[in-house]
Structure formats: structure tokens, C-alpha cells
Amino acid sequence: MNTADLELPVSVPSTALFTDQYELTMLQAALRSGTAHRRSVFEVFTRRLPEGRRYGVVAGTGRVLDAVENFRFDANVLDFLRARDVVDEATLRWLADYRFSGDIHGYPEGEVYFPGSPILRVEGSFAECVLLETVVLSILNHDSAVAAAASRMAVAAGDRPLVEMGARRTHELAAVAASRAAYVGGFTKTSDLAAGFRYGIPTAGTSAHAFTLLHDSERDAFTAQVESLGSGTTLLVDTYDIAEAVRTAVEVAGPGLGAVRIDSGDLLLIAHRVRQQLDELGAKNTRIVVTSDLDEYAIASLAAAPVDSYGVGTQLVTGSGHPTCSMVYKLVARGENGEGGTEGAGDGRTEVLRPVAKKGLGGKSTVGGAKWAARPRDADGIAQAEMIGTGPVPDELADAQLQVPLVLGGRTVGREPLDTARDRHRRALAGLPLSATQLSRGEPVLPTEQA
């Protein structure tokens, strides 16, 4: 599937310029020195989870596959690079033919991860792999940050549905990706129409204060809304006086009113009062939707309140305090000119690449060698550790491996429906020790062990 084939609200003819300039200048130097074609293995991983978080959530994998397929240097892009003198003519000629022909393995979307987990492994020539660094990290760092927040909120919400409403709090296209990541992390719906259009995510809407203020009275507004949208609609009851609004809402819509929305004040207190009032008015099935700067802690604090669903905006799209992950894309092994295979990649190649690692300072060192990852489980199916190693996978861990093929020989093989990733996340979370779902700060719930 090429995204150009889809009728997107935003067509992305090429993702090639979502790239830091140095990727191209390094390419030029490597082409000239003859090292550009050395077989290389790059890995995406993070050295740490955000402080206090117990697990991370892989999200964006499907978008990475789109980005790799659409990573092409069109004529107008090449003209730009030439006009700006970014790289020389030999490099431009090489870029004109660019098409990723290597392999990508990784944790499937929705899976959880821990410090050091080799979330993505990109193998091919140095030239074809290095160019993907920026866009791959953009996608995974953003989407995984949102999915991690969504997952914690979904845990806090339990069986109650969560609606993503954050579009207005983030870049308009980041919002579409955020809706997608939130859905993977456990959200139910989104208010963002572009996310519904692009990814098929169910959409939902309530009503806004502007609609009430537009009318000469709250009763006029409610009447207009119910006449047009039916009594199953959601009426916003906190523009003026909540008790009066609830009374008017049930008078106008009848006891079959779908829902009322509360967007301000002490939600715990107000939800109890509104529930009691609705019940007294006979609107026993009218649901209560709350919104208003909710995060996972606020959601958890409403667990005992008579709330039926949550609308979450700002804190979701900004990763609830952690708007980006710290994933990096590092060269971990390479061959000599034009030679070399992959080690431990399970694809039958036997030539061993040379592990490489940065020494660096301040905790920025890396571990050389292409890595496998496995998550052994106890008799109850609960994960015990995140095992990471280089070289052959120990037999006893063969069935517990985490990485799956996503691209083989340039061909995308890992595409899947978004619901598959969403279901996988639910299962992955259920397979972690119970303390994974505590909202309080703590250590990663699985230790990362080098095998």
C-alpha cells in the first residue's frame, strides 16, 4: 500500500525531506569514500523510560512503514537540494534512484517496551539506512509518547470509554497521529475528523459553549440541538447554572436524553449531584461525560464517581508530561565494503558483521552488535524479564522472541489493521506483572537483562 493510493486529507507525496541535513551530507562523504555501501545495522532503542513510568508502548510502526515506502526524492526535491547546494551532483543522482531495499524487524505495534529494548532494527547499506533516521525517530518518538499516556489513562478508566479530544492542543497533523496512537493505547473514539478519515477511527462529538451562547436562552439552544440531532445527543450543561441546565435538558429532550457533558468545576462533586438529579428526573440512562484537563490521575480519582465516559485532550496529546520519548537510532554493526551479512537476524545469513559502539560521555554510550529480544513468561503467562542479547538466540528463549519482520528486501510485510495493534497492546499489558498498571512512580516493571 502506497499512501499516494489512498484518498488522504493530507497526501504525502514524499517523506524524504523529513530529514536532517546531516544525513545527506554524511551520505555524500560516504559515497565518495566508498563506505556508503557497507552493510549496516541500525537499531532504535531508548536508554530510559520517562521518570517514574513502568513501561513504554510502541506506536507508529504502521506510519513508519508508510514513511519508508514514500521516501523518494522527486524532481522538485532534488532541485531544492541542488539550489541550496546541500549535496553534490553524484549524491543527487544516487538520491534520484533511492528506494529502501533492506530489511526492517521490530517490536510489533502496541507491544510494550523497556530501557534497551531493540524496538526497531534497520538493515541494509549504510547509505539507504542512515537516511531514514530522522523520520523513523520522529514517528516513533511522537506516537509512542502519546500511546504511553493513552495506555495509562485507559488503565485508570477501566471499562469506561475514553474519547480523544486533543486536536486543538497540538499541531494539526500531529493530532491525527495522536488520535491513532491513542486508539492503539486503548482509547475508544476521537473527536478528530481527519483521524476518522485517515485511519478509520470511530469519531464522536458533543457540544460547545459557543452553541449555547449563540442562542437567546439555554432552552433555545438545547431545543435546537435536540430537534436536529435527536434526544440521544449530548447536551453541555455548565454554561450557566448546572442544576438548572440539567432540569432544562431533561425537559427538552425527555428522560431518553443521551448524555450530559460537564466541562468545569469539581467533577467528582458535580457528577454525583448531576447523577442524583438525572435519576430523580427519571433520566436514569442518561450518561455523564466529563472533560476538563483530565489526565490519568484525574481519571483515577473519578473512578468512584458516577461518570460514564471521559473526554481527554491536552494531557493526552502532550504525553501527560512526557511529549516525546528518548528513542535513538544507532549504528550497532557494519560490514566491510559491500560485504557482510547479519548476525542473529534469523534470516539464514551467516556472515558476521563487526559490532560498533560509541564510547561517549554522560551515559550516551551504546552497545555494539545486532540484538535479539525475548520476554520469557512464568507458568501463569506473566512476563519475567526483558532479555536482550547479541549472537544466537538461546533455545529456551526462541519462542519468547519479540521482534517480527516488517520489511524484507524492501517489501513491506508487516502491515496490519490498527485494531490488531490495539488488541495486542491490551494483551501485552495483561501479560505484565500487576504493578505495571500502578499509576504511581516506580521502576520499569520488567528488568532489562543482557543475555
Next chain:
Amino acid sequence: MNTADLELPVSVPSTALFTDQYELTMLQAALRSGTAHRRSVFEVFTRRLPEGRRYGVVAGTGRVLDAVENFRFDANVLDFLRARDVVDEATLRWLADYRFSGDIHGYPEGEVYFPGSPILRVEGSFAECVLLETVVLSILNHDSAVAAAASRMAVAAGDRPLVEMGARRTHELAAVAASRAAYVGGFTKTSDLAAGFRYGIPTAGTSAHAFTLLHDSERDAFTAQVESLGSGTTLLVDTYDIAEAVRTAVEVAGPGLGAVRIDSGDLLLIAHRVRQQLDELGAKNTRIVVTSDLDEYAIASLAAAPVDSYGVGTQLVTGSGHPTCSMVYKLVARGENGEGGTEGAGDGRTEVLRPVAKKGLGGKSTVGGAKWAARPRDADGIAQAEMIGTGPVPDELADAQLQVPLVLGGRTVGREPLDTARDRHRRALAGLPLSATQLSRGEPVLPTEQA
């Protein structure tokens, strides 16, 4: 200018779906009740700055103008809305002809703002204005958050250039907008090629650890880079041992080496050592570029270090702790059916609209009426207050008004080169009391006063 006419890396055929579903359902109800055509005034403002911040920076205005021009409901978008049963056929017919025909005034891009500043005022029918809420807020909330962080970093950096390198830490298209906002806020260049392509921002690149690790030795890597990119290139010296790398770098490139980059460790200490070593090797003009999770405080702490430029990533694109602003888009005045003009809009209309306001709870109240804003200055040209009022502008404030026309009768009149916004921000900052540029936490540097 329609963005479809530009050769963009990302063409945006329509921005209409960057919209929360409730905007459309409210439209349907208002069309049916006959209130959709009431003349309305919506205002964008924020109730507070991020905690401790002394000023905000308006950014994204130019992108808002693009988004409004491209807010069209194409056939495939209408088909989607029909298939999902989002709105009824009458509403779909109305949407098919949608084109904003109203007026937009606002603070020009790069201007500073304070709590309550009426940053944008959108006037027209309720129907045409309410639809723009989500995308207008997405753009302003994101871009202004990045610009505010950029501005503080630029203050901390003084005369030293700042390079935006955050693409990998945020959504790939948010990154392009972030580069743009950073440029408005005072950054000099970006590493993001798409930002160079789309907005003409100067681009820059250094080198990465992967390039060094690709080669058999650091010397091989430096030689390859210098042979291809010339001795004016920037060599990355912290892959292994810094002192050895600096020695090798000057040997390979000669004393005319352009720059060395340090990306880890105690930058203050290392910069001093590297400077001394470079000077001793005769490379007195070789610049030192530092990168590594810099924020405005880290930049300020390096003021006395022999650093020539800064590369900033994560903390810039995430707004240095505040990744979104809390701007809202509120109905503040409206007419009766099809009647009414604007009050205080300075366009000669005299009919008075009815001010409307939400009562609400928890600090979410609004102030009714279309607002003017003015910033009077003392004899030295230093701003004294942010004056906000409804009704006629007092004569003595007429020359100190902040809002400018951006769209009149649906026609964009406020487009300007990005450098104009960048220059405006520099001037706006210079016209604030000196305490504006303190990095420490404090109150907004200007009091907001209701006239």
C-alpha cells in the same frame, strides 16, 4: 496564495477535516434552528501564561491564513461525512460551498502576548466562524509554544547562533512548523530539510556518530568527510576520546577546520579544554558547536564558555516544558438572525452586537464583547501595560493598538515574509521591561488591565 499552488513536500488539499466533530454537529443544529447565520465574534486568548513565564510569543499566524484559505470540503471529504453519518444532507450541501467570507484581525506574528490578550478575532456568521475553531487553535497553540521556548533560548544565547535540530523528537510535520516557529522566535537555522523547502529557512548540518563508526578509524571518517565536504565542515569529536579526536581533526583538515561538534559530557568543561587545544594547534578560528539536550538554562550556563553556536532539539520542539499553550477560541459577541455588526472593530460598522460570556466554574469564565488591545509606552519606548477593552478605543491609546487586519471579507490581507515576523519579535522583546528576559520564574512582565 493557495498552498495547492506551492510545490510543497506535503500538499494540503484541504484543512477542513482538522476539525472536531462537534463543530459540524453544532453547525447542523444551528442551520436547522436558523441561528447559524447570526453574526458572531470569536476571540482567541489565553487565561494564563505557562507557570513562571513572563511573556508569550504569537506564532503560526501565517499558517492560520493558509489553513483558512484551504478550508474546503471536497467531494471525498463530503462522502466521508455522509458515510459516517456525521451530519445531514442539508449541512453537507452547506459545507460544499464553504468559504470563509468574514474578517480576521489579530496580533501580528512575532508579537508578544499576555494573559487575556485578544490574539485573534474572527468575525462572520456563526456557521463560518465556528468551523475554524479546531484548526486555528491547533496551529496557534503549537507554534506559539515552540516560539516562546525559542525566544527564551535566543535571549540566553545572546549573539551566538542557534540551530534547530529537533525534528526527530516530534511529529514529522509538527517538526516543520516547529522550525518555522523557532525561526520567528530567534533561531538562525534548522537541520530540517522540509522546513528549508517549505518556508525557505536556512538549513545546516554537522555529522553523526554513525558516520565515524562506519569507518575503520576516526581518522578515516574525518578524512572522508573533509575530502567530500571541505575543511570548512563540522567534525564530531566525541565518539571515542575527545582530545585525540580534536588532534586528528586538525591534522586531517588543517587549521582551517570549520568547526567541531561536542554532543555529550560536561559541555562547559569540555568546551574550555577543546578551545585551548584548538588554539594550541593553531586552529584559532575553528568554531565549537555544542548539542546535547540543551534548554534555555543550559544555554545560559554556557554563556562564559568558548562556545560558538548551539544546536537545540528536544527542549525546543516540546516548548521547554510547555508543549502547548492554553489558547481558547470563544464566542464573545453575536447579533440576531442575519443582523448585527461589529463593535470596536474599527471598520466603520456601527450596529452593536450582544456581548456573550460563559459563567462556568473553576476559572473558566469568559468576558463578553469584542475587544481591542493596546500597549502604551513610556518616554523611552518601553511598554507599560497590556490594555484591553470593549467599546471605542480611547483616543490616547489609538496609536498603541496591537491588532492588525489579517483577512477582510474573506480576502487574506495579512500575509508577510517570515523574516518580517522574526524582526517584529526582536523589536517586541526590546520594547518590554528588562525583566522580560530573565529566565527565572516570575509574573507576566506586563500587567493586563481592563480599560
